[in-house]
Amino acid sequence: MKTQALPGFRDFYPAEAALRNHIFSVWRSVAGRYGFEEYDGPPLEPLKLYTDKSGSEIVQQLYNFLDKGGREISLRPEMTPTLARMVAARAQGLKKPIRWFSIPQLFRYERQQRGRLREHFQLNVDLIGETSPLADAEVIAVSIDVLRELGLTENDFKVRVSDRNVMRALVLAAGVPEGLVDKAFAACDKIDREPAEVLIEKMVAGGISEAAGAEVLKVAGIKGGEALRAALRGLADEDSAKQLFECIDSLRAMGLDGYVEIDCSIVRGLDYYTGIVFELFDAGKSLRAICGGGRYDNLTRDIGGVALPALGFGMGDVVLGELLKDKGLLPRVESQISVFAVAVDSDDLPEVLSLAHELRDKGLSVEYALKGQSVGKQMKVAASRDARVVLVIGAAEREESVVVVRDMAAGTETKVSRELVIERVTGLAASI
RNA sequence: GUGGUUGUAGCUCAGUUGGUUAGAGCACCGGAUUGUGGUUCCGGGGGUCGGGGGUUCAAAUCCCCUCAGCCACCCCA
Known part of the structure; x- marks a missing residue:
């Protein structure tokens, strides 16, 4: 019933x-x-x-x-x-x-x-x-x-x-x-x-x-x-x-x-x-x-x-x-999250979790896929959640100790070293 | 509490004088696309037609009851 x-x-x-x-x-x-x-x-x-x-x-x-x-x-x-x-x-x-x-x-x-x-x-x-x-x-x-x-x-x-x-x-x-x-x-x-x-x-x-x-x-x-x-x-x-x-x-x-x-x-x-x-x-x-x-x-x-x-x-x-x-005065829905972290492969997940949690400790709202999904799929989810920044971590990035930082509005990507990524992302997420 | 009116998918709606398996758009899920988003194309799930009963060979469609929304009373946080 x-x-x-x-x-x-x-x-x-x-x-x-x-x-x-x-x-x-x-x-x-x-x-x-x-x-x-x-x-x-x-x-x-x-x-x-x-x-x-x-x-x-x-x-x-x-x-x-x-x-x-x-x-x-x-x-x-x-x-x-x-x-x-x-x-x-x-x-x-x-x-x-x-x-x-x-x-x-x-x-x-x-x-x-x-x-x-x-x-x-x-x-x-x-x-x-x-x-x-x-x-x-x-x-x-x-x-x-x-x-x-x-x-x-x-x-x-x-x-x-x-x-x-x-x-x-x-x-x-x-x-x-x-x-x-x-x-x-x-x-x-x-x-x-x-x-x-x-x-x-x-x-x-x-x-x-x-x-x-x-x-x-x-x-x-x-x-x-x-x-x-x-x-x-x-x-x-x-x-x-x-x-x-x-x-x-x-x-x-x-x-x-x-x-x-x-x-x-x-x-x-x-x-x-x-x-x-x-x-x-x-x-x-x-x-x-x-x-x-x-x-x-x-x-x-x-x-x-x-x-x-x-x-x-x-x-x-x-x-x-x-x-x-x-009167059309309903509040605008704010972007739901600031950052979406993409794990290319399941091996990359621990690094994604570690990075995501550091960013959450800084007060940013961060999400990632809760199950293994293709990079394309994860990007789609990031876009539908209005993420301002997407981080991509794969075998290559872990090898080099860098993170790919994608500005979703501009559509541009840069590689940022793992040590500097927190600072860079907090700045980027706040500036937009 | 009284009277009127409406009820079909999550949303907006179509559905012929009762007649095969109830449809569309949007939304959702999946694929094209196993290292890159919004577009596009293809596919899929989802309905006890508000609920119950009745009439009929046959009901989303007709009748009765009931529930819910809206409107007017009542009342005014």
Whole structure:
């Protein structure tokens, strides 16, 4: 019986593993530039860690089960609760602000589609212990620089930024009762995906008046700083956007304002967000969100009992990989080996092994045929492996104590004495 | 979890109203080429036609079930 990977899980063949490593190395390098330190936590957590905070709805999507000890456990669906626990446990001793990042593999049990699997890797960048909107700008800048480093430009993607406090003020001013703000947010979130009548219908069903519902949709349609300023003018909470504007100003000073736009339809799905929120989309919006995040100032208090302001984002490898494929930005496959050593006859093998190992000790990648093959055959293998240098050792060479060194790109050959060959080959392999 | 749609070689696909032993290109392996690569030429392996059941003299083709991919809901790491 044929077995295959479980639905929503991936086999990483060398090409896929190369893409994954490419993404990971850019994630690490950009996070490092901003001074973020890498951490990790367990892939399995007590189910309680997620149910306590998120309520029963998220439990339907959890990859949870009973372990052999009868414990209710779950594969982690997100990193933030683990982070909140870890930070809270040592909150006293950690220097603030805390800049941490992680690349966890996360799991959710739901039906897969393009860009959405049951498992993915996600860059999590979090900044904890700082309320200044410059912290928000800092974190958003990391997300932008990751995409820039991967070769994407401001024509390829945009960060849409909003602020839940601002949206709350606007939605209340639109006539939505205090207790129904969440329902209004849910409608904002879907403004691009569902027709206005349907959204208003849903809000009315939730207890919001039809007039207020129509106003909410107008609010959600606000894009750009000017439109937002105009909408806020004269409101009691006119200053609610101060932080948002400061954040945008900081990004402008960094030279990143071309990537950013204010978009009031962004409110984020999770309940724990408290302030500035943002999502990153490809320019055509043909894919799902590449990245999403925001401020969650109450979460470490709710989970760990230590109140610390915090914000962060998650960026998954799946949508990002799709985007890179679409844009032709897959990493080039590097030459696999530097040197291929050819033994003309089986008598030459010991000398080939000895030379190959000396070169490997120098850090070069070296291969040779694992069974007796004709010289022509071995050359073919060397070419197919993209070897930069081929070394040929036969009876004649051993007799003279030399090695034939062939530069594969130039197609030229020289005889080099056995004593000098290591130096010569390391130089040649590095120079090309 | 609900609905729609697709499934033929490792990949991209062809396969007539059901009709002999299911094909092509690319990839892979071997030979031409037992001391010299990418080209070329020749040859080869590889398919339970997603799986199971049914109709029929005969099924890749028609019917049912199931699994998987994709799309839309749901939900949004």
